[in-house]
Amino acid sequence: MDLQQNYSTTTLRSAAKGGVMKVIDLDGRVDPTTDPRLEVALVTRIYREMVRARLIDERMNALQRQGRVGFHVGAYGEEASIIASAAALRPQDWLFSCYREIGAAFWRGFELQSYLDNMFGNANDIAEGRQMPDHITARRNHFAAVSSVIGTQIINAVGFSWAAKIRKEDVVTAVYFGDGATSAADFHSGMNFAGVFKTPTVFLLRNNGWAISIPASRQSACRRLVDKALGYGVPALCCDGNDALATYATVQRAVSSAAEGKGPMLVELQTYRLGAHTTSDDPTRYRNESEVERERKYDPIRRLRLYLENLEVWSQQEDEKLIEKIHAELQAAIARAENAPRPAVASIFEKVYRDQPAHLREQQAECERGPRAR
Amino acid sequence: MDLQQNYSTTTLRSAAKGGVMKVIDLDGRVDPTTDPRLEVALVTRIYREMVRARLIDERMNALQRQGRVGFHVGAYGEEASIIASAAALRPQDWLFSCYREIGAAFWRGFELQSYLDNMFGNANDIAEGRQMPDHITARRNHFAAVSSVIGTQIINAVGFSWAAKIRKEDVVTAVYFGDGATSAADFHSGMNFAGVFKTPTVFLLRNNGWAISIPASRQSACRRLVDKALGYGVPALCCDGNDALATYATVQRAVSSAAEGKGPMLVELQTYRLGAHTTSDDPTRYRNESEVERERKYDPIRRLRLYLENLEVWSQQEDEKLIEKIHAELQAAIARAENAPRPAVASIFEKVYRDQPAHLREQQAECERGPRAR
Amino acid sequence: MNMVKALNDALRVEMRRDERVVVLGEDVGKLGGVFRVTAGLLEEFGEDRVVDTPLSEAGIVGAAIGMALYGLRPVSELEFADFVYPAMDQLVNEAAKYRYRSGGEFGCPLVVRTPMGGGIKGGLYHSQSPESLLIHNAGLKVVCPSNPYDAKGLLIGAIRDPDPVLFFEPKRVYRANEMEVPEGDYMIPLSQAKVALAGTDITLVSWGAMVEESIAAAKEIHEQGLSVEVIDLRTLWPVDIQSVVQSVQKTGRLVIVHEAPKACGFGAEIVAQICERVFLHLEAPPKRVTGWDTPFPYALENEYLPLRHRIVPALIETARYS
């Protein structure tokens, strides 16, 4: 089966030397030659988090339609690429992400309540409602603060991992970014600096085929996105990002290599954005429903469930229980977040600098003294 | 003879697939399998311009030391990579350059007097002394205005060539830049846009081994600079940039390909900066004199002269006559430029916009009315 | 017609009239731009003239500069003004200085359109108003319309301008209201402010989305017997300072309203110029009502913006000053 055929002709698909790492097929059967033989408990946990991520997405989309949250950016179809990759990191490692990898933060222990406090931008939010929905900060979980600016986190992550190397601390830093981000300036400087300074950085290129309306085939004329790594002297791997086992195994290889002092690695995770870019997007304007239909077959959750069911460690019943549990958790967290107070006006003026300077004290006083917005 | 051995171990040397195109050896003998068999008149003209470039450099360095011009950036040792590449363009083609390729403008007919008017920043200068020395504009010669900012001209050249393609006009645009510039953001966007839009752009990567004090080996961890092209889907060629015939043949191939509608090409011109970065630089602080000594053997002018002498179309006598002629021309142009008036104060306030806006009229009046600087 | 439609119409008019006009940016083709300003252009003008680019603002502006040097009239779109920063080097060091450094041999007639300001709950990175940065760098022109009619006329004016123009579109206004916008070709020349509301007691200077807020505030205090003259600058640079001067000569009082942070915002420049030009006419300190000197927050967007609830007290304070 030729992988190129599986995917839309409009999207650019890469294949690293020696091809694309795959383990699970569409029916959940494993290829014994590539099977990383992960513990069932680990795979089950990955599966549960993937399901959770999808249910959260569905719920957030609904809340957005109801006008209860302002915006959502989902990961529908990309759950394996996000969660199985995060799972391959060690506890001391760090993650820098773009806006679409909240699931990776959850994997690392980020709390659902914190997430919803961000979604509602309330006073309990870690950033006190300063950021848009889905732009989280989870320092305790070794997860950097999300920016909306495409690509900037790549060179930040390189600097971060470089610092660990300078301090001789055993920390690998992984950084997520999309196919669109490979065109950004900070991909260029990030890859180049990582190559030159042999930083312990794992570049997680989540190629979901689209950057809003721009197909990956128009993002670059290269034959395979991983070819970009060569120009920086950075080794690259490529895997089926809708295959949780392949993703885990591939990312783990990159993490180990970085941890052993062998420098950075680029990992392309080939996946597909089944949903809209965000709740503000209307993909019917630019892509064929038939392409999406075709892609649904490769749904990472279905594949992993079949795998677990084949192993007879998971059942329909457990699935239902899981879904129910997640819904209940969500229900409670949403209620708490929605009923929490708005951030105080002071939050506008605080944390611009560590210590509030005089002009912001004055402006805060002016704002607090004046009439409130109608 | 292994090319890698010829050059400093501190510098990154590239070899395109199939190696580095070479024609003339150190004794001026040609390799018949690669010889492009250029007309003697053409090669002689290239040689004359190379000699002229070197003599101009020497003279400008002297003028700078005497405090008569403020600054100079020379091309000592890089004359073939600059002049033989420009020679491979067709009359209708365009050149974008960085600061080190004045020789290419001369090839296209840029006048020595205009050059010196720029060097002295006088009232006759095309840009009326607004720019630093060696930052020329030569529109009539299809040569864009030079910026000091490393890399910016690359994407500008891509846009320019793209415009020609949109207008269906048979114009190829070549753009020079250094090994250091490959790390700049605009190399990334330039190469990427050119690849995606198949623009008729020839990227002339003049790899002279150094970016001020940074050796090319520290500029990127890639094995060969041409490997960068792969990540953009842009074909690449590589040649000995100290070999005028190889340079001409290689660049001509790229120009023809672009002219035929086959899109962009990257050409790495492997050369070496024998001199200081500029008159402000002191290379003894960061590189070994022995490396420079080693590199002197590959002097492009010596090699081309031996080639012409072997063909018996050039002699010591002609060389002396040429040098004398250039010195005389230089003498006259310097005298005229040095004695020309300074630019008028009005030049500060004009050409900011096509039509002078009110605030600049006011500021000009204020400046003209006020006391002059002491 | 709302502002989005008016801008779309302006692009159509110019693209039909002048085949040198090309549009490029992220998602401007099939999608028609994230705000749909370029909707339908790809279908009418084809792939050569309406170009979806890779994700690089430096690339979009840098390539447009090259096109402009060649003789085209590129209109670049940056998806949000917050993403002007990756293109700053090309704007400031290349577009702004190309004519100057070439002694006028080259011109750089390009337009960079970008949605700016708050109003859509865009948080830190979809709300910024960076106009003063571009004004500070000589060689650029800066335009910011406040309504659909002006938007169309000014965009046509910008495209025909021989110099690089930053065209900031207030996204809060994009679909906020409709107005009569003539079909076909009309142009509003740059550097001409407009008296949006005539008055005698205070001069209020604003632009973009804050013009409507300013007018609302002016009307509100009209009931209290104060007559505010609202000037919509329309072109921010080169600024039509004479219009402001004339008004202040009449009113003696000046309030400036803008969304961008106060420090080194364009409001400061207007204060400084008015002091320089008509100091003796000033009967009260010129006052700025602006975004705070903080990043643009998400949840408290309306507390951040200088909306009418903040403009009204500023006007009253300035009117009563003595």
Next chain:
Amino acid sequence: MNMVKALNDALRVEMRRDERVVVLGEDVGKLGGVFRVTAGLLEEFGEDRVVDTPLSEAGIVGAAIGMALYGLRPVSELEFADFVYPAMDQLVNEAAKYRYRSGGEFGCPLVVRTPMGGGIKGGLYHSQSPESLLIHNAGLKVVCPSNPYDAKGLLIGAIRDPDPVLFFEPKRVYRANEMEVPEGDYMIPLSQAKVALAGTDITLVSWGAMVEESIAAAKEIHEQGLSVEVIDLRTLWPVDIQSVVQSVQKTGRLVIVHEAPKACGFGAEIVAQICERVFLHLEAPPKRVTGWDTPFPYALENEYLPLRHRIVPALIETARYS
């Protein structure tokens, strides 16, 4: 000690004291920086802490941000302030906003050093003074010393500051004069202006290389019986406006001198703030003596800069205004 040596000394003091301090930039290692500010640091502190980087300002600042987030204290060098633009996105969208957007979970303590301004015949691209762009973007601090003593103390202060600091070094001053600079550790806190010359008739506010010109101008007109108070801001943002306020309360007259173009320069902000704070004390319109609103020309550098020949008449005019 000249300013170059003083800065070098500051870096040494901090690097010895705090091993989290690292220096990175183009040519900062073996070459010691194009102006030699980092000379000898590689030899003393080794390759891990003094890093020659590839040619990418975005990379230098972007990597420094990551280092700062990790807990290091990076000091980046940009070769000229004119090349701050490729790094603008990282500065404005990342460094300036990291603390805010993370609710204070992360801080971004980094210093970006860069030589600024005219004085070496650097033309368009080696002479710019972009301070106001960085001031406008909340979250950054901006420092610009005028002499070797302050340069050392302020650089140490900047390195110890918990927030991102743009440290502009006036290259015209680099080697212009020597002064007594103490060995070892001393720090000048940010946001404290200094009265460089006491006076009673006019307040002159300046920073960087123009402080010396201002003092010279002040001394020149002293002979004419006018007493000028020269305030050296030292830190531009957050600005110590109180020092200016106090002086203007005394003098009633204000002149600001800076190299950057006038439009939306930091001078405008000072004018606006002084109007807001002490309008009734002003006996003359605040005046700006600045670079012109053009790119920075090569040959006529001294006609472009606001040197003493332009400061003196401005002072006289302001003093005589009534």
